[in-house]
Amino acid sequence: MTDQVVEFLPEAAQHTLETMFFSVPDVVSAAPRRPAGDLIAATLAFHGSHHGQLGLLVSEPLARTFAANFFGCDEDSEIASGHVTGVIAELANMICGAALTRRESSGAFDLSAPRTFRLAAAEKSPEFTSGATSACCLEFPEGTLVLYLSFGTPL
Amino acid sequence: MAFEVLIVDDSEAMRKLIVRVISLSGFETGRCFEASNGQEALDILRSNWVDIVLTDVNMPVMNGEELLECVAADEMLRSIPVLVVSTDATSHRVDRMMSLGAKGYVAKPFSPETLRHRMEQLLGASND
Numbered sequence: 001m002t003d004q005v006v007e008f009l010p011e012a013a014q015h016t017l018e019t020m021f022f023s024v025p026d027v028v029s030a031a032p033r034r035p036a037g038d039l040i041a042a043t044l045a046f047h048g049s050h051h052g053q054l055g056l057l058v059s060e061p062l063a064r065t066f067a068a069n070f071f072g073c074d075e076d077s078e079i080a081s082g083h084v085t086g087v088i089a090e091l092a093n094m095i096c097g098a099a100l101t102r103r104e105s106s107g108a109f110d111l112s113a114p115r116t117f118r119l120a121a122a123e124k125s126p127e128f129t130s131g132a133t134s135a136c137c138l139e140f141p142e143g144t145l146v147l148y149l150s151f152g153t154p155l
Numbered sequence: 156m157a158f159e160v161l162i163v164d165d166s167e168a169m170r171k172l173i174v175r176v177i178s179l180s181g182f183e184t185g186r187c188f189e190a191s192n193g194q195e196a197l198d199i200l201r202s203n204w205v206d207i208v209l210t211d212v213n214m215p216v217m218n219g220e221e222l223l224e225c226v227a228a229d230e231m232l233r234s235i236p237v238l239v240v241s242t243d244a245t246s247h248r249v250d251r252m253m254s255l256g257a258k259g260y261v262a263k264p265f266s267p268e269t270l271r272h273r274m275e276q277l278l279g280a281s282n283d
Contacts, residue, residue: 072179096242113215
């Protein structure tokens, strides 16, 4: 299972970003590193054929770009903070669903509602960043998106 | 003819996106109702004319499966086409939702063209 998930997570992330956020990463790697600066974090649990959780960290400027692309706004336009976190929650939801569907198209799963929170540069990383089954790092000009997928008991 | 649409999703961001996709797709739309769960959707359906329902699956209070069951059990509502829009594209989920009465299924992430095409199919069929 682990080998397949290692493949499916970046595939699912890139497909989601290209299809609904019109964003293509410059670099994709399996070596996660915490993005610099202030971040938005999102996490959600899944249950069913397998259980676990997906977590993500995204640079704040990149999160704003994703939100602008998602809503079809000018990147310089003012997007409410709540709308940015709402878009990041939906990004986590779609990547998790796409990865699990690719992993086991005939399985069954339920996703919990994503939880988002802001993380200042000096704050310690959330627990989901350690011990992940699969992780990937997608780099864009505006910043970095890091994804962590864990199977087992949600943290 | 302007179509009345109901979008059911607990994500405000996704509802906002779907409204935008519909408005840009060329559909002549009248009102675009929004609900954040199945119960809110039923309340809207029982007091407003709606031509098509687009619903998520995983939602609090009343999920998409329960909404489909309630729509199918209601003589006044069962003819309204329901299109499921969900991150869960497993065959188990698709089969389950279609067996409960859904008329179509769109997996998230989706392109605007995919959503428009599915809606055209359902709205065209309901006009025949």
